[in-house]
Amino acid sequence: MIKVGIVGGTGYTGVELLRLLAQHPQVELRAITSRADQGMPVSQLFPSLRGYVDLCFTHQDEAHLDQCDLVFFATPNGIAMHHARALLDAGVRIIDLAADFRIQDVAVWEKWYGMRHACPDLVPEAIYGLPESNREQIKHARLVANPGCYPTAVQLGFLPLLEAGIVDCNSLIADAKSGVSGAGRKAEVSIMFSEAADNFKAYGVSGHRHLPEISQGLARAAQQEIGLTFVPHLTPMIRGIHATLYARIQCDADLQALYEQRYANETFVDVMPAGSHPETRTVRGSNCCRIAVHRPQQGNTVVVLSIIDNLVKGAAGQAVQNMNIMFGLLETTALTSIPLLP
Amino acid sequence: MIKVGIVGGTGYTGVELLRLLAQHPQVELRAITSRADQGMPVSQLFPSLRGYVDLCFTHQDEAHLDQCDLVFFATPNGIAMHHARALLDAGVRIIDLAADFRIQDVAVWEKWYGMRHACPDLVPEAIYGLPESNREQIKHARLVANPGCYPTAVQLGFLPLLEAGIVDCNSLIADAKSGVSGAGRKAEVSIMFSEAADNFKAYGVSGHRHLPEISQGLARAAQQEIGLTFVPHLTPMIRGIHATLYARIQCDADLQALYEQRYANETFVDVMPAGSHPETRTVRGSNCCRIAVHRPQQGNTVVVLSIIDNLVKGAAGQAVQNMNIMFGLLETTALTSIPLLP
Amino acid sequence: MIKVGIVGGTGYTGVELLRLLAQHPQVELRAITSRADQGMPVSQLFPSLRGYVDLCFTHQDEAHLDQCDLVFFATPNGIAMHHARALLDAGVRIIDLAADFRIQDVAVWEKWYGMRHACPDLVPEAIYGLPESNREQIKHARLVANPGCYPTAVQLGFLPLLEAGIVDCNSLIADAKSGVSGAGRKAEVSIMFSEAADNFKAYGVSGHRHLPEISQGLARAAQQEIGLTFVPHLTPMIRGIHATLYARIQCDADLQALYEQRYANETFVDVMPAGSHPETRTVRGSNCCRIAVHRPQQGNTVVVLSIIDNLVKGAAGQAVQNMNIMFGLLETTALTSIPLLP
Amino acid sequence: MIKVGIVGGTGYTGVELLRLLAQHPQVELRAITSRADQGMPVSQLFPSLRGYVDLCFTHQDEAHLDQCDLVFFATPNGIAMHHARALLDAGVRIIDLAADFRIQDVAVWEKWYGMRHACPDLVPEAIYGLPESNREQIKHARLVANPGCYPTAVQLGFLPLLEAGIVDCNSLIADAKSGVSGAGRKAEVSIMFSEAADNFKAYGVSGHRHLPEISQGLARAAQQEIGLTFVPHLTPMIRGIHATLYARIQCDADLQALYEQRYANETFVDVMPAGSHPETRTVRGSNCCRIAVHRPQQGNTVVVLSIIDNLVKGAAGQAVQNMNIMFGLLETTALTSIPLLP
The missing domain is CATH 3.30.360.10 (Dihydrodipicolinate Reductase; domain 2)
Known part of the structure; x- marks a missing residue:
């Protein structure tokens, strides 16, 4: 079982990650963090998850993320870059659903995102997580920048x-x-x-x-x-x-x-x-x-x-697809549900 | 494997049945009928099913429904009652998602639905398929009237x-x-x-x-x-x-x-x-x-x-729940996907 | 011409009042206030009013509301009650679209709205502005509580x-x-x-x-x-x-x-x-x-x-209807446009 | 007063024409036709018009359109071309909201619309009713092709x-x-x-x-x-x-x-x-x-x-604008209502 943590679980990419991961047979959800809603059951904020997710939101400091195999950042832009180094050093792999590691040219990134990059040295290592372009590199990546x-x-x-x-x-x-x-x-x-x-x-x-x-x-x-x-x-x-x-x-x-x-x-x-x-x-x-x-x-x-x-191929689903690739699982695991129409 | 047929597959209860049954591990979809669209691939009408359902719509006369274990009627009111007798006689069990067998008082039914009932003698046998009220009876039913x-x-x-x-x-x-x-x-x-x-x-x-x-x-x-x-x-x-x-x-x-x-x-x-x-x-x-x-x-x-x-608990999902009960399967089979929010 | 001021013009009742009053033949719009957006042209916030309303939002202190004949409060609950006394003393009539003067029992009001009433002595004078119940009283009212x-x-x-x-x-x-x-x-x-x-x-x-x-x-x-x-x-x-x-x-x-x-x-x-x-x-x-x-x-x-x-009979339209009654105008003035369907 | 008839009043361009014309000070609505709904009060089909339009739908043969000054065709493509000649001969001016007279090259028209043109000889006379391009020609037009x-x-x-x-x-x-x-x-x-x-x-x-x-x-x-x-x-x-x-x-x-x-x-x-x-x-x-x-x-x-x-500048509103131009009225007559936002 892959031990997974999610940082920033109260947004739409967060709840969508939970929807997909809660039924992933090889994932053990260890923690989901939220500063504003710590202590609240996830299923109180998102009643669609009642019966599927029993976790409460925790503060990031108490989430023991360094004991995870993989951490997803479902945070606003500019958060993951502050935590990536420590987690990587602890042997944790990272998929950032925000933009921190998507642009290889740091100057360009800083211009468009209006802030200084906190760890420009990690940018070259980051793999752009579009499997249809980059599958081989994703397999071995420690740090994946999930596309917008x-x-x-x-x-x-x-x-x-x-x-x-x-x-x-x-x-x-x-x-x-x-x-x-x-x-x-x-x-x-x-x-x-x-x-x-x-x-x-x-x-x-x-x-x-x-x-x-x-x-x-x-x-x-x-x-x-x-x-x-x-x-x-x-x-x-x-x-x-x-x-x-x-x-x-x-x-x-x-x-x-x-x-x-x-x-x-x-x-x-x-x-x-x-x-x-x-x-x-x-x-x-x-x-x-x-x-x-x-x-x-x-x-x-x-x-x-x-x-x-x-929210799926454009965010959480592609992130799970990347996780499957990174951990050598069948690429479609937990991603086979049929679209809801009408 | 339960051999399943669907009569009337081009409506919303039809496509919803397909969504649920296509991933049911104990169901083999044998036929899905449509008079108007016979010959057309199901996934052409409903592209959400591309890759999941390979069937074409067939005419009811060529669907060999009598070789099914179970037939769902996802038809307008007043259709199932014309076919129920023959199918039951052939040993096929029936779940009607329309109203034909929901009302035990045939006179009341005829008044509200504005037509003569084609097989009033079958009405007493029909079990009203609300599992939370009727589970025991559903187990042994040949003919289930799925609630509105x-x-x-x-x-x-x-x-x-x-x-x-x-x-x-x-x-x-x-x-x-x-x-x-x-x-x-x-x-x-x-x-x-x-x-x-x-x-x-x-x-x-x-x-x-x-x-x-x-x-x-x-x-x-x-x-x-x-x-x-x-x-x-x-x-x-x-x-x-x-x-x-x-x-x-x-x-x-x-x-x-x-x-x-x-x-x-x-x-x-x-x-x-x-x-x-x-x-x-x-x-x-x-x-x-x-x-x-x-x-x-x-x-x-x-x-x-x-x-x-x-479309789910109010139609196709409840029908699958009834099927699971009728065939002794785990009641939740194929019904565990997490609600889509937002 | 009736000189009219609007306090709190950036909400939906505000823009709806503007839509109606801008084409009222006997109204002269003197001021529309907003603390947050003072100085901004109204038509910048609401481009639907381009060409119809040339005013800018002003701070309430500079709006010279005491020179108006009538002031509408399109503010949150609990604002109008702080300004009503001064305006009435200056001879200005008031229509409050919020709840400050709707409940005659001040204790009940304070319980439901969670604040102390700032001018309970004015409450008995306030006329509840439902013309179909209260038309005669509205005619002579100085202070109208526009219904929710x-x-x-x-x-x-x-x-x-x-x-x-x-x-x-x-x-x-x-x-x-x-x-x-x-x-x-x-x-x-x-x-x-x-x-x-x-x-x-x-x-x-x-x-x-x-x-x-x-x-x-x-x-x-x-x-x-x-x-x-x-x-x-x-x-x-x-x-x-x-x-x-x-x-x-x-x-x-x-x-x-x-x-x-x-x-x-x-x-x-x-x-x-x-x-x-x-x-x-x-x-x-x-x-x-x-x-x-x-x-x-x-x-x-x-x-x-x-x-x-x-927003109309439930807010701004009823307020204009009340104004028409208060000032002896034809009750339908500026309220005759045909509903938009589809 | 301009005597106006509308052919085909049960669609959205029809009801929108009615909304605009019912409050046009220089228009007298004489007839509105519908084959399917003849005899039905217009305000029964469109309750938004209750109190504003008292007409019933009439059959075109009984609508005395030849006594109108202007007839709007709010019909599907291919209808106006069958009636234009007779009306023009009777001195009636026409605004067609469908496509019959929009394309000067009749062969091109017939290819795209899949039918033979019923009166190709009238096409050269038709004026394309985009006032911002064609205002002068519209003034004197007998037959205006209202743009799509x-x-x-x-x-x-x-x-x-x-x-x-x-x-x-x-x-x-x-x-x-x-x-x-x-x-x-x-x-x-x-x-x-x-x-x-x-x-x-x-x-x-x-x-x-x-x-x-x-x-x-x-x-x-x-x-x-x-x-x-x-x-x-x-x-x-x-x-x-x-x-x-x-x-x-x-x-x-x-x-x-x-x-x-x-x-x-x-x-x-x-x-x-x-x-x-x-x-x-x-x-x-x-x-x-x-x-x-x-x-x-x-x-x-x-x-x-x-x-x-x-439905307005793209259909009925532009048609009224064209009418205003054709009859020498102020171009904005009946077209000054403020957009509905939100």
Whole structure:
């Protein structure tokens, strides 16, 4: 049994990790921390877990995390970097669901996240946890940077095109729409029901923190610099990301075959039949990414539709997938439940 | 392995049965029928099932249902009654998710459902499939009438009070609110998104088909005639029923203890701590019914809050629970997945 | 022109007052205050008002409210009572949209609102602003306590029955459902989109602040003490209240005629045809209350369905209606726009 | 008074026309037709109109439309073209809210709409009713083709760039998101609440009927052929379109100033301050189009955000605006109500 701790369990990625790990046959949940809610039973805050999770939230100092095999950080940005060194030194492996270790260029990270990095020396060691790109490295990683939700959907959508080198890398466009849970479980006016329901808006057009993360991943796939315009939007649903991707084709190719081959061995990427329009609800609660590729009017623009559940493949599910890989388990363990539709 | 067939697989109870049965370790899905969509892969209509269900819809005549151990009818009212006799004669057991066998008084059934009953002689044999009331009878049943969604939530909420005989049975009130999926998957203007979203309404105040079914169950529990006012409402959510129940207390009692004792051995009924307000989302996708009992200002009105997922405990989940009981399996098999929150 | 000031303009009742008053032909908006957002153009916070409202939020001390003819308090509970005396002394009339002056029994008020009343001597003078009950008194009022949203829907629904004395006053039940905007525009986790969407729950079953307000009004109408069970619920829509009311009939009556006669001269109360089920969206954005009265199965329980837009007839619209009455204007002025459906 | 008839009043554009025209001071509503609901009071189908519209639906043959000054067709595509000739001959002016007269190239129209055009000879006379492009021609038009909802949002967003000739016309991208009311009021499974809520999807990626209409308008503005990729999406809200537009800049320009100047005299186009993200709810129920223009990271991609209420500026409101222009009225008559927020 893998002894697991979770730091920061009161947010949506925390409760989603609990949902998945509580039924993981090879995981023993040892501790889940929360400063604000220490002492409260987890199932009081999240009654959906009544009967499944008996733990109480504990203070991080009393959680004995150094006795875990693995610690997940489901914390805001800028927390994991303060604790990573001590845990690694104690032999604990780490998966950070926040952004602390996602960007290899520390200066870029500090600019976008507006703080000094607490342990820049660990950044080079951190492995970016997108298994469809990085599986081999993840196996042996001590420190995994779990990708952001937008970056997961956008990268999985673009990878086949960029790896094949058949599109203009300088004019990529990612028009992405997210459900409101992507903003986290926090009291902010802009994500109140009465503000976000029956409404649609773009945000962060001048620059969103996920832009450098996506660009880094796409550049790696393309093996050259890329130019990306990334526009995120907020849509009135709870879960789900729909990324609509645009690129200009430079050489002809059978796009459908390209995608099917690229993901032939990937359990969690479903290339849909030609002509499909994947709906976000078809992955609700699951770790699946569904992709459809279109070439409207046989012109030179390729349109890729890529959808995920932002809390699963975009966060907690991908983290569990990474854990399974790191510990040599079947990659799909605890990730096989069928999406909830309707 | 239990050989299972499903008649009428294109509605919401059908796809929900598929979601649950596809991961049931002792079930072999043999056939799923649809007149309109025969030949189409199930996963084309419901992409959430891609990779989990490989069947195509077949015409009922070619489904070889008589070779099944169990057939679920996930059809509109008035279908199962035409096929029950032949299947039973072939040794097939039946769970009807529609209303054909729910009402023991055939005249009452014919009045509320507006059609002649096709096999009134089978009605006395039919067992009402509410395990928390009827478990022993279900074990040996050939023909189970799976309860309606409102009746499940209302009966589970009222049973302890009526069995204990401590409330006035003549003035029961059930104010129930349902998500829109309760209306089924059919093309009707009134349940379109633009009609049902951001809106709330009562319906069927003068009389809803679930009234006689609820009354029958409550009278059985109370062992006397009961008087019930039942008002259903449509609320803009996909899944969930919230029944708010009112009764006048006639003799004093420790209500919290009464409920806890009544359901102490029921896995799928969760009596919440005193003072709780169960939210429908805490059972989303699960077979759980959560109940809280209140006595405002210590007056003589008891208020019971009872919630279920209408498609699970209110339909497909309860049907699988009944199947598990009928075939001597662990009652929770395939029904243990954690509710999806948020 | 009536010179009008608004204290506390950044909440939903504030922006709704602005929407209505900006097109009121006899109103001159002089000031709108906000401590937190002083200096900010109103239309920056609420872009829906671009081109209609040119004011900036000002600090209350610089708003010269004593030069207004009328001041609306769209503030949290417990604010207006600190400013009422000074304004009244300056000859300014007041409409308080919060609860400070709604309850005539100050001890009851202090118990439910958890604070000492700052000017109990003004309470007896305050007129409860439900025009359908109190129109004559409102005409001459200096200080109007604008009713709460639930109390408006519940009282308008019960009044005809209680005034006619045909129901048992000791067992009234009000099962009320509110859209989320009723909770105000404030950053709280429980009213976030991801918490409140696709969900339904009761709250405050043990006692809600609107209970004493409703009881006071119903007792006045019944001219006797009444017993009321009031259960509020949160439903995933932005605007709207649907009150489902239950009472036991003691003497026979033509209920439809009773309601039609009671409200024959009330522009803002629409008694719908027998058998109707009013939908909240049919009053979206309007000051109308629609009511339908039912007697299921001709039993002795009457069911009344009463709907309003909580921000209009339940708050800002009723306040404008009161203003029109106080200043001798046509009661419907600025309140004639057609509900927005769909 | 302008005598007005409406053909096809039971859809969303029909009820929205009624909402606007019922309070238009210079309009006399003479008839509203419906084959299916003839004889039914309009306010029975749409209770929001109770007290505002006293008409019943009539059969078109009995509506005496030839005695109107103006007839609106709020019908499905392919209806108006059968009646236009007779009405024009009778001296009646026409505004068609469907697509029959929007495309000047009849062959293109017939290909995209899948039917033969019934009166191709009238097409050259039809004026495309986008007042911000065509105001002078609309004044004298007998037959106005009211633009589609997507085409309105997309054209208003792109016009300044194309007229100024500063972007590459061959790689325009319009990623558009629509509320569900854009699909009309019809019983189809895909737009049911339980299908469309909590879900997001693209549709018609291979080609949507609005593509040729948009292309025609953009080409006219650019005075050259254009290449456009248009991807529509369905988002779970009732009203609203959000078009996110992408173009490559070829020559430098002050984009903010360009947009402000272009629309300086347009009442219904609101160019928001630099850096804005317009939200669809800020135009809910109004005829306003709000636009923001961005240039992320000062790169060579311009991003334009353009929002409308699809039922108002995207349909009925624009039709009334066209009527006002055709009959020499103040263009804003009956179109001044403030958006409903929240």
